[in-house]
Amino acid sequence: MSRGLTADEHRELGQVLKEARRLLLEAGALTRAAYPGISRQLFGIADDLISPRAFLERKLIEAVGDDDWVRDVYFGEMAMEEVEQ
Numbered sequence: 001m002s003r004g005l006t007a008d009e010h011r012e013l014g015q016v017l018k019e020a021r022r023l024l025l026e027a028g029a030l031t032r033a034a035y036p037g038i039s040r041q042l043f044g045i046a047d048d049l050i051s052p053r054a055f056l057e058r059k060l061i062e063a064v065g066d067d068d069w070v071r072d073v074y075f076g077e078m079a080m081e082e083v084e085q
Contacts, residue, residue, distance in 0.1 A: 010060045014073035017053055021046045 005013065028042035053074040060070055 004059055004063060005056075007060070007064055010056065010063075010073055013056065014053075014076075017049055017056075017074065018077070021049045024049075 024042050024046035028039045028046065031042065032039040057070070057074040060073060064070065
């Protein structure tokens with residue numbers, strides 16, 4: 001039976017997923033004028049990462065509790081991501 005990720009593994013995965021979303025948003029912005037259909041798809045893929053991040057955040061909360069740092073692991077600087085879009 002799987003025991004889940006450690007807190008450090010959650011932190012690492014959170015960074016990877018936030019970076020993946022940031023890169024997808026950047027790619028969407030870069031293709032917006034020339035390829036609007038592709039741009040919308042890239043923005044959609046970036047948005048699709050929200051659900052897995054929320055699931056993983058719940059698992060982290062179950063493992064360590066709802067401490068202040070927990071919310072930043074998967075959604076820290078979320079407002080900044082949205083502004084850049």
